[in-house]
Amino acid sequence: MSWDQLPILISGAGIAGLLTAQALKQLGIPYIIFDRDESVSSRGQGWGITLHWALNDFLSLLPQDIQKKVYECQVLENFHLNDSGNFVYINAESAKSLVHIPPSKRLRVRREQIRKTLLEGIDVNWSCKTVEVRTTDTEVTVTCENGRSFTGKLLIGAEGSNSITRRFTNPDNYQLYDLPVRFLGSTVELTQEEYDQVSKHFDSLLFQGTIPSNNTFFWFSLLSSPAYNGSSFYQCQVNFSWNCADKAAEKFDTVEDKIAVIKKVSSGLNENLMFLREKMVAASDRFMEIRLSDWPYADFDDKQGRIILVGDACHAMVMYRGEAGNHAIADVKLFIDLLGKCRKEEISWQEMIHAYKDDVKARAGPAVLLSRQACLDAHNWEKLKDFEVNKSPLLALRKK
Ligand SMILES: Cc1cc2nc3c(=O)[nH]c(=O)nc-3n(C[C@H](O)[C@H](O)[C@H](O)COP(=O)(O)OP(=O)(O)OC[C@H]3O[C@@H](n4cnc5c(N)ncnc54)[C@H](O)[C@@H]3O)c2cc1C
The missing domain is CATH 3.30.9.30 (D-Amino Acid Oxidase; Chain A, domain 2)
Known part of the structure; x- marks a missing residue:
């Protein structure tokens, strides 16, 4: 299939979805991004996040003018x-x-x-809430609540911790675990x-x-x-x-x-x-x-290789180690690197999907459980006060 025939679909315009769109745009690969909300600011999402171990990857996926704005x-x-x-x-x-x-x-x-900075130059289809996903061997079609539908060669489920795409890839275990x-x-x-x-x-x-x-x-x-x-x-x-x-x-x-x-x-x-x-x-x-809930599997099933999950959709984790966003960035970097190899025909489409799944599962699955433990430890002073002996992930260095 030619690279400019069918777009890559991105469901969700959070950090993971928008960063993917920016990276695909730079590569000249067609994409369509859509989000359930009416606009970027339709719900208050005012918290700070620390970009640390994935900061360099984050910047590397952005054009230079946007890189500068990240510092602002x-x-x-x-x-x-x-x-x-x-x-x-x-x-x-x-x-x-x-x-x-x-x-x-x-x-x-x-x-x-x-998020507003990542939106620059990206045309998001707002008010498009994914409600249904259908795949064939060669394409995937998403239907939105407002009746619109999009067809592409791959769907990237980037809808955050309550991902609707995850319900299609993991009908038996998509539910979050409540702490x-x-x-x-x-x-x-x-x-x-x-x-x-x-x-x-x-x-x-x-x-x-x-x-x-x-x-x-x-x-x-x-x-x-x-x-x-x-x-x-x-x-x-x-x-x-x-x-x-x-x-x-x-x-x-x-x-x-x-x-x-x-x-x-x-x-x-x-x-x-x-x-x-x-x-x-x-x-x-x-x-x-x-x-406070998480999803430790970081694993999804799509036999036809037409869907992947990124960010919180793939590995929702509580914020007691402040690294869920860093993992979201690492997912996008991994996918974009593999996509580059696939485009150069160094690996096949199915190899690309499998390599992505394996790497994300190995990296993010354990990270979800470390964040869960960090949360429990944050509410257990007896353990925390001897954190060096008890090795709490709450106070250990954040590592890739
Ligand atoms: C208080 C707090 C502090 C945090 N601190 C840090 C930190 O210091 N460092 C760090 O790395 N991480 C931190 N995080 C985590 C970080 O914010 C998230 O990991 C990151 O924002 C996830 O991005 P995402 O794009 O995967 O999902 P989201 O940001 O949740 O974006 C998902 C998007 O999908 C859209 N959507 C949802 N459902 C649908 C649908 N059906 N159809 C279409 N669109 C849909 C939503 O409207 C949204 O725009 C923190 C989180 C919290 C809550």
Whole structure:
């Protein structure tokens, strides 16, 4: 089949889907990308992500003008020029540092802005929610909820952790595994003075910790500075997560329920951090609950070789090691490299699909379980306090 006959279909315009589109565009390979949402900003997806071990791969897949703009997505302007790369984990009761993970090359960016940057030059078909996938030996057809359909030579399922494509490749085991932990965060505003205090005593970008008396996890992270958001405040995320074996038994329906739970689980938080809890509770209109679930198989079945999964669709993982996005980038890099070989006829189409599946499974499958363990450890101070003996993946170096 000629390379410009049928396009590659990309279902989902998150980081994985858009990065794939950028890379295919540079190679001159036809593609069609579509997303269920009405636009890139139709739902608030405001969190920061750290690009670390996959940063070089990320940049290598982008044209030069967009590479430069990636640096403008940093949560703190030009931070990369003087970044010590430290990752700080504290005893959130005493506020003493448990560990400083040594420097590594990283870029802490706003996810929302990265997506907008990746959109440059890419024409996404919005409001196209994939609902059905049909394959033959030579092509794949996607039908969307709005009645539109697309036919291509390959479908890349990039719809995030609840991937619809995964339901077609894995009808018997597509469901997510729910961890016995609950997560709630909010975006709060800090004055310059407040931010300077946090920055001086803890970290300018992010830090995390556990309250030993109740095993609650606390996480502070900068989202934007006044120079970016145009106000006089620093926008930051304050998040808590806690052990919750029986979610139905914890009253968590209304804002009042949530505030009551947050007050309970955050008791014991260091007094110098308590003002962040107060701000978080006051910002209840911006509460963001994240379902902590994962999908450890990182394996999908398509005998005809017409579908692959990338990113969270392929290996949803909880964010306690901050590397799901890095794995998404690694998937795209792997696929694009294999596609290059296939195009040069060094490998066949089926060899390309198999090599992709094998590599992703070997790399990302164990990573999902490490992130799961990291999440459980974050809520287990007894284990964490001797992390060197107990070898917690929460505090180990992130590696490819
Ligand atoms: C709080 C938090 C912090 C994180 N921190 C980090 C970090 O520091 N480092 C890191 O590497 N990772 C981090 N991550 C993980 C990272 O954000 C994700 O791994 C990454 O965004 C996944 O990208 P994706 O493109 O696979 O999926 P998504 O970003 O979920 O994109 C999926 C897209 O598919 C679309 N879609 C869904 N269903 C359909 C459908 N049926 N049809 C068409 N389109 C559909 C959605 O609208 C969406 O645009 C963090 C995650 C969270 C929640």
